[in-house]
Amino acid sequence: MTTDTTGTVARDGDSRPGGPADSPFIRACRRRPVPRTPVWFMRQAGRSLPEYREIRASVPMLESCRRPELVTEITLQPVRRHGVDAAILFSDIVVPVAAAGIDLDIVPGTGPVVAEPIRAAADVERIRPITRDDVSYVDEAVRQLVVELGDTPLIGFAGAPFTLASYLVEGGPSRTHAKTKALMYGDPELWHALCARLADVTLAFLRVQIEAGVSAVQLFDSWAGALSEADYRRFVLPHSTTVLSGLASAGVPRIHFGVGTAELLGAMGEAGADVVGVDWRTPLDVATGRIGPDKTVQGNLDPCVLLAPWPVVEAEVRRILTQGRAAPGHVFNLGHGVLPETDPDVLTRVVALVHELSSRRADQG
Secondary structure (H helix, E strand, C coil): CEECCCCCEECCCCCCCCHHHHCHHHHHHCCCCCCCCCECCCCCCCCCCHHHHHHHCCCCHHHHHCCHHHHHHHHHHHHHHHCCCCEECCCCCCHHHHHCCCCEEEECCCEEEECCCCCCHHHHHCCCCCCHHHHHHHHHHHHHHHHHHCCCCEEEEEECHHHHHHHHHHCCCCCCCHHHHHHHHHCHHHHHHHHHHHHHHHHHHHHHHHHHCCCEEEEEECCHHHCCHHHHHHHCHHHHHHHHHCCCCCCCCEEEEECCCHHHHHHHHCCCCCEEECCCCCCHHHHHHHHCCCCEEEEEECHHHHHCCHHHHHHHHHHHHHHHCCCCCEEEEECCCCCCCCCHHHHHHHHHHHHHHHHHHHHCC
């Protein structure tokens, strides 16, 4: 199985026209005309689906990420149910860090917990480079998925160096990121060494996914919004740029997303992505003005809106589609992940509504 320069998987060993590379999602990422606005949801493969909860009932999170048959099934569930325009690989941002030798676990109700948080240069040395063999289960799952998905694109993903570093320094999730910032400000040399090491791991992890056949990748910098623009540019941007620019020749669209990043959107747009994800706090037309006219935008329905009555959901979907027209390309999504209490039927209705409204608009020229 080979992958051509547009991310199309050719099952017969040769690149072919059409397929995922000609899908509305990939076309929108590349700022090309689309028959409708594509839609997918962050955390679409997960806790809102009863079929997901059933399959995960007796399987710990990290183990489920390491079993290709489970990864394949969980990734496919929202595609079957909702009719979304792209699948996203079921995994977790700490998977490559664990593969790189860090002792951690994903604790239910808490999140990633690191046994020995990073405190010194010797701790950074514990993070070893990874190869495809270290994450062979991801490679296998992606190869299974591209066959199952056919013309539906598969999105690979990884955590950005800053967010990974924050977990490793804090020892787990944090509201203030106090220890992270203390290390950044107090020992910049150690901070940059840590992020450089994590950038290498992240880049290797994404390359494994691309070589296995994903059609696009998303770099999640979930906690970057905790920083000022000046600090982002000094401590984060160089390392995110290492990852995204390192994939420039891979031939697949690159998406960059963070939460609470309204003041960082311009800088994030400089990191090298083709698409910039926007959380729900910033209207897409405003975000486009900050990011620049050469990027597709992704977003940005507030996940909590999905818990409101349908007329409210519909009005917000219409608003976001209208604002998204200011960008040269728009991928409809949430402004963060699907909440566990979301009714899956509402997600299905949102997909249908986005398709209906945007197809009607495309027909009208």
